[in-house]
Amino acid sequence: MKIAFDNQIFVIQTYGGVSKYFTHLFKELIKDGKLSIKVFANFHKNNYLNEIPDRYIKGKKVEGLFSRTFFLESINLFQNFSSIKYWKPEIIHRTWYNSSLKLKGVKSITTVHDLIHEKFPNYFPFYDLTSKHKRKAILQSDHIIAISENTKRDIIEIYGVEKEKISVIHHGVDKDFFKIKSAELDLNLKPYLLYVGARNGYKNFVNFIKSYSISKNLKSDVNVVTFGGGKFSKDEKILFKDLKIPENRIFNLSGDDKLLRNLYQNALALVYPSLYEGFGMPPLEAMASGCPVIASDKSSIPEIVNDAALLFDPLESEEILHSIEKVTYDDSFKNELAKLGFENIERFSWKHCANKTKDIYQKFTTGKM
Numbered sequence: 001m002k003i004a005f006d007n008q009i010f011v012i013q014t015y016g017g018v019s020k021y022f023t024h025l026f027k028e029l030i031k032d033g034k035l036s037i038k039v040f041a042n043f044h045k046n047n048y049l050n051e052i053p054d055r056y057i058k059g060k061k062v063e064g065l066f067s068r069t070f071f072l073e074s075i076n077l078f079q080n081f082s083s084i085k086y087w088k089p090e091i092i093h094r095t096w097y098n099s100s101l102k103l104k105g106v107k108s109i110t111t112v113h114d115l116i117h118e119k120f121p122n123y124f125p126f127y128d129l130t131s132k133h134k135r136k137a138i139l140q141s142d143h144i145i146a147i148s149e150n151t152k153r154d155i156i157e158i159y160g161v162e163k164e165k166i167s168v169i170h171h172g173v174d175k176d177f178f179k180i181k182s183a184e185l186d187l188n189l190k191p192y193l194l195y196v197g198a199r200n201g202y203k204n205f206v207n208f209i210k211s212y213s214i215s216k217n218l219k220s221d222v223n224v225v226t227f228g229g230g231k232f233s234k235d236e237k238i239l240f241k242d243l244k245i246p247e248n249r250i251f252n253l254s255g256d257d258k259l260l261r262n263l264y265q266n267a268l269a270l271v272y273p274s275l276y277e278g279f280g281m282p283p284l285e286a287m288a289s290g291c292p293v294i295a296s297d298k299s300s301i302p303e304i305v306n307d308a309a310l311l312f313d314p315l316e317s318e319e320i321l322h323s324i325e326k327v328t329y330d331d332s333f334k335n336e337l338a339k340l341g342f343e344n345i346e347r348f349s350w351k352h353c354a355n356k357t358k359d360i361y362q363k364f365t366t367g368k369m
Helices: 008-012 017-029 070-087 127-140 149-159 175-179 205-214 216-221 234-242 257-266 281-288 301-305 317-329 331-347 350-366
Strands: 002-005 036-044 057-061 091-094 107-112 143-146 166-168 192-196 223-227 250-253 269-272 293-296 310-312
Touching: 002 017, 002 070, 008 017, 008 036, 017 036, 017 350, 036 070, 091 350, 107 127, 107 350, 127 149, 143 149, 143 350, 149 166, 175 257, 175 281, 192 205, 192 257, 192 281, 205 216, 205 223, 205 234, 205 317, 216 317, 223 257, 257 281, 269 281, 269 317, 281 293, 281 301, 281 331, 293 301, 293 317, 301 310, 310 317, 317 331
Parallel strands: 002 036, 002 091, 036 057, 091 107, 107 143, 143 166, 192 223, 192 269, 223 250, 269 293, 293 310
Antiparallel strands: none
16 A cells, blocks of 8 residues: 655644644554555655654755745645656545645545634635635545544535545644653743744634733733744734733743643643634643643534643633633642543544554555445
């Protein structure tokens, strides 16, 4: 069985949830000696691919590249098409939503991570173009992998795809990595609440930070650390000033997963206020690190965190604030959440994710499930 992964997400992301998913999936799949599998990465910028042996990758990481120019993407797409066609796979597993890579007699599988663009078009200036590509990729694919039941429902509702064409396969979580005890960082950050990822629009960071600012006790006792998402913008700095949040109370850090693990392990809690997620990796990573989770009760998040997080309505500032204060000032409750988190993550493994994905490949190469 020959399976080709295309280059799309590895050109788009240096780090990121989608490329992390494909890297972990690939690392598990290559353990099966019956699979002939290759990532056709071409010129890319992704750091996670460093974790995969070179013999499974056709391509090269180019440092200091990447504006996603039309010229560069065109070259990459042409080389990707030519290389995969020459290799003659039985299945192409697309890593994003460009549907141009379609070979006669070769089955195509697409993993759909979320329908955020469709749910929140006002937040995305190129919504129409993105949605057009996604629609075509979804409808053209021989099978769809949805990463949560919530995402499956959205695909059926928005694109009218038959439920039989969609399989739900949850992500795994790298439990062993996040459980490794890190040395405490000497950054003078503690005690702190942790926020991970992008802060724009539907991620609802603004409502979280407004909720935090309501409490004089929190602003006096607890810092906020954001990880990733880029440096604070001018508008964010103005917001912090308007909310009377001192500069020495809110920080932005960036780095690799080792730094992230350290931040999880030393945080009072992860606050995850997103209005919509297709899955949501940070809550599971936090749980694996022993970090209590306070999270939104919307979209797929309750499905993933189960009863191991304190959930709130992300549109209600007072409810967010109450949840933060309960975890911050109640050590017994905080410890109980951490314990429930360790139990919850046992439901998720990359091995299980890979095995279920192999079942899909098997179906389309032999006709048997």
